[in-house]
Amino acid sequence: MEKGKTDLRVIRTRKAIREAFCAMIMEMDYPDITVKELTRRAMINRNTFYLHYDSIDALLRELQDEIAGEFMEKQVSYTKMSDIRRMIQVFFAYMATQSPLQDRLLCSGSYQFFYDRVNQQVMGHRKLMNRGAFGMDEASENIIFAYYGSITAILYRQWVADGKKLSLEEVTALATKLICDGMSSVVKY
Structure with missing residues (x-):
């Protein structure tokens, strides 16, 4: 008792x-x-x-592990472009439902180091789980994962910084197009 x-x-x-x-x-x-x-x-x-x-840092690491863990639980494949498009949609839909605390931790300049650690944790997990998905050598795949992980988050953080003026559907469509098709898909020559 x-x-x-x-x-x-x-x-x-x-x-x-x-x-x-x-x-x-x-x-x-x-x-x-x-x-x-x-x-x-x-x-x-x-x-x-x-x-x-042990410290304030240990408490922050607990939050980091929780946030990263939620992303890592999502089973994803990177073998087809449709998988990557779906993952971008999942990311934005998930993030749009999170608390202002998560937006602060992942989007505020003073917590940039926190976002960097979460991104490293998640993308490290993705690399391990999806090694060979692109049929390239490890160094090339590392560049692809770095691009995908950083660009997706940068676009989300910009959406938050702009006050989420675009609808979730609009920002997801634009982000998907930019990430998967590059700037030439949205910027005229």
């Missing part, structure tokens, strides 16, 4: 830490987030924080 109480306290404490941390991310740049302010907002002491996390 005592174990149940302890587990519930741990759950509540981790939830308080997480909520305070997420609120701080929405309000400030990452270098401005401190354990002192986090513990004040979560209404816990520093020792309690350190029982659960």
Whole structure:
């Protein structure tokens, strides 16, 4: 019975830490987030924080792993252009349903390093799972994965920066055309 109480306290404490941390991310740049302010907002002491996390970075890594994990769970193939077109649609549709917190973490300049780590994690997984999909040597495939991973995210981040003025369907169609067909598909000579 005592174990149940302890587990519930741990759950509540981790939830308080997480909520305070997420609120701080929405309000400030990452270098401005401190354990002192986090513990004040979560209404816990520093020792309690350190029982659960080694550092603020460890807490951020937890968020990174969750976000990357959600992308990596999606089984995709890269063997045909239709697979890549579908993945772009899946990416934009998924991202359009995410919280403002994810947009901040993946689109804000002060969290660029966070996006870079998520992208490396996801694209590293994609390379492992889809090695040989393009029938090219490893170095060539690495360039293709780097292009796909970075360009898709850059286009999404620009859409967010513009206040999502294009509809989801419009931005997905434009992104798909740009990524799969290149600029010559949308820019006249």
